[in-house]
Amino acid sequence: MKVLCGIGGSDDSIRALERTVDRAAVAGDDLTVAVVENPDSAAEIEEITRRAEEAIADAGIDAEVRHLEGDPGSRLVDVAEREGFDEIVLGGGQTSPMGKITIGPIAEFVLLNSMTSVTLVR
Amino acid sequence: MNDRRYPEAAVDRFEPPPIAFADREGREVEIRAYDGTEETDEALVSMYTAFDPSDRAQGIPPGGEKRVREWLEAILTDDCLNVVAWCDGEVAGHATLVPDDDAYELAIFVHQTYQEAGIGTRLISGLLGHGQAEGVEKVWLTVERWNRAAVSLYEKIGFETSNAESFELEMALRLNESADGESSDGESDDRE
Numbered sequence: 172m173k174v175l176c177g178i179g180g181s182d183d184s185i186r187a188l189e190r191t192v193d194r195a196a197v198a199g200d201d202l203t204v205a206v207v208e209n210p211d212s213a214a215e216i217e218e219i220t221r222r223a224e225e226a227i228a229d230a231g232i233d234a235e236v237r238h239l240e241g242d243p244g245s246r247l248v249d250v251a252e253r254e255g256f257d258e259i260v261l262g263g264g265q266t267s268p269m270g271k272i273t274i275g276p277i278a279e280f281v282l283l284n285s286m287t288s289v290t291l292v293r
Numbered sequence: 294m295n296d297r298r299y300p301e302a303a304v305d306r307f308e309p310p311p312i313a314f315a316d317r318e319g320r321e322v323e324i325r326a327y328d329g330t331e332e333t334d335e336a337l338v339s340m341y342t343a344f345d346p347s348d349r350a351q352g353i354p355p356g357g358e359k360r361v362r363e364w365l366e367a368i369l370t371d372d373c374l375n376v377v378a379w380c381d382g383e384v385a386g387h388a389t390l391v392p393d394d395d396a397y398e399l400a401i402f403v404h405q406t407y408q409e410a411g412i413g414t415r416l417i418s419g420l421l422g423h424g425q426a427e428g429v430e431k432v433w434l435t436v437e438r439w440n441r442a443a444v445s446l447y448e449k450i451g452f453e454t455s456n457a458e459s460f461e462l463e464m465a466l467r468l469n470e471s472a473d474g475e476s477s478d479g480e481s482d483d484r485e
Contacts, residue, residue, distance in 0.1 A: 268392065269368065269398045269400050270364050279460060
C-alpha cells in the first residue's frame with residue numbers, strides 16, 4: 172500500500188510516525204513521511220525530519236521523508252490525490268486534562284476534504 | 294488553548310455541597326463532595342461501567358472497567374475537585390473540575406437511569422459551589438454542538454461560548470473574581 176504519513180511534531184504525530192513505520196516494515200508499505208508546518212507545534216522542521224529519518228533507519232525500511240510547505244491540511248490532501256496514495260495517516264489528536272479527545276485543525280481539514288482513506292492513530 | 298476568552302464578570306454564588314433534594318421523579322438525591330473512600334471509588338466505577346456508550350463525550354467515559362479505572366484514577370486526585378450525586382446508595386451522577394494551567398476543565402455525567410430529572414442542574418451547581426469555595430477562578434468545557442440540552446444547561450448556569458471554530462463548542466465561565474484584578478468588575482453587566 173502506498174502510504175502518506177503527515178507529521179508536524181506534536182506528540183500524537185510522533186506516535187503516528189512510529190506506528191506507521193512499524194507497520195510498513197511488516198506489511199511492505201511504500202511509505203512517504205511528509206513533514207508539515209504545524210503552527211501548534213514548537214518542534215523545528217529539521218528536528219522532526221531527523222526523528223523521521225531515525226525511525227525509518229531503526230525499522231530498516233526504505234522511505235522518503237519530504238517537507239511540505241504551506242497549509243498542512245490542504246497540502247497533504249493535494250499530494251495524496253495527485254500522487255495516487257492509498258492512505259493518509261495522521262496523529263489521532265490530543266487529549267484534554269480531563270481525557271477528552273480533541274482533533275486538531277489539520278486532521279479536521281483532511282477528514283473533511285480527502286478522497287483518500289484517512290487513518291488517525293490512537 | 295491558552296487564548297481562551299472568559300466572561301469579564303464572575304457568576305453569582307452557588308451553594309456548596311452537601312445539597313439534598315427530591316428529583317422530578319420524587320427520588321431522594323444528595324450531592325456531596327468526593328470523600329476519597331474506596332466505597333465511593335467503587336460506586337463510581339459501577340456507574341461508569343454501566344454507562345450508555347451513546348452518551349460518551351469525546352471518548353469519555355471510556356469503555357470497559359480497566360479503562361474506567363485508569364481514567365478515574367487520573368481525575369480523582371487531590372488537585373481535582375469532584376462532587377457526586379447519590380441516590381439510594383448508588384452514584385446517580387458525577388461532576389469534576391480538572392486543573393489546566395490557570396483554569397479548570399469541567400465535565401459532568403448523569404447515569405441514564407437518572408437523566409431528565411433535574412439532577413444535572415443541581416450537580417453542576419454543587420460542583421461550581423465547591424469550586425467557588427475552593428477559590429477556583431476560571432472554568433472551561435467542551436460540548437458537542439448538537440447537544441442542545443447540555444448547551445442550554447451550561448448557558449443557564451452562566452457559561453459563554455469562548456470558541457466556536459472547532460469540532461466541539463468551547464464554553465467558559467468566571468467563577469471568582471481574579472485575585473490580581475484581571476477581571477474588570479467596574480463595568481456594568483449588560484448581558485440580559
